[in-house]
Amino acid sequence: MVVDPELLEKAKAAAESLRQAELNAEMAKADYHHAVRLLHLGGATLREVASELGTSHQRVQQIVVAAGGSWWSQVWRNRNARPDMTCTFCGLPSSAVSKLVAGPKVFVCDGCVDKAERTELTTPSRGSRARCSFCGKRPTEGQLVGANGAWMCPGCLGQVRDIMDAEPEIRSK
Numbered sequence: 591m592v593v594d595p596e597l598l599e600k601a602k603a604a605a606e607s608l609r610q611a612e613l614n615a616e617m618a619k620a621d622y623h624h625a626v627r628l629l630h631l632g633g634a635t636l637r638e639v640a641s642e643l644g645t646s647h648q649r650v651q652q653i654v655v656a657a658g659g660s661w662w663s664q665v666w667r668n669r670n671a672r673p674d675m676t677c678t679f680c681g682l683p684s685s686a687v688s689k690l691v692a693g694p695k696v697f698v699c700d701g702c703v704d705k706a707e708r709t710e711l712t713t714p715s716r717g718s719r720a721r722c723s724f725c726g727k728r729p730t731e732g733q734l735v736g737a738n739g740a741w742m743c744p745g746c747l748g749q750v751r752d753i754m755d756a757e758p759e760i761r762s763k
C-alpha cells in the first residue's frame with residue numbers, strides 16, 4: 591500500500607487545524623461558562639440569565655451546577671446581610687468587613703481571602719482529615735488554608751475571589 595505523501599501532508603494539516611479549532615472551542619466554552627457563573631453569582635436568577643442570553647433555564651442550571659452549585663452568595667450590601675454574620679476565619683462581624691461571602695455553614699471576608707491568597711493563613715496539621723469548609727472536598731495535602739478550624743481549597747478560594755471581584759452592576763437588572 592502506498593501512502594500519497596501529498597495527501598498525507600494535507601491530512602496532517604487538516605488534523606492540526608481541527609485540533610486547534612477544538613481547543614479554541616473548549617476555551618470559548620470555558621469563558622462562556624465563567625461569564626454565566628459570574629452573572630448568577632452577581633445576583634441574577636437562573637431564569638433572568640437564561641432569558642437575557644436567549645437560552646434555556648435548564649441549560650443555565652447545568653452550567654451553574656457544574657461549577658459547584660448555587661449555594662454561594664455575596665452577603666454584603668444585600669438583603670441577606672445580617673449583623674450577626676461573622677467571618678468564620680477571623681471572627682469579624684459583617685459590619686466590620688467590606689465583603690463577606692457565604693458558603694454552606696461558613697462565611698469568609700475579603701481580608702481573609704487576601705490572606706489566603708498570600709498563604710498567610712494556617713494549613714492543617716500533617717495527616718489531618720480536614721476538608722474544605724465550602725465544598726467539603728479534601729484536596730491534595732498542603733492545599734488547604736484556613737484559620738479557626740475553617741478551611742478553604744484552591745478551587746473555592748478562586749470562586750470566592752470571583753464573587754468578590756464581580757462588579758456590582760452585574761447583579762442589577
Ligand SMILES: [Zn+2]
Pocket residue numbers: 677678679680681682698699700701702
Ligand atoms: Zn475574615
Ligand SMILES: [Zn+2]
Pocket residue numbers: 722723724725726727742743744745746747
Ligand atoms: Zn473547596
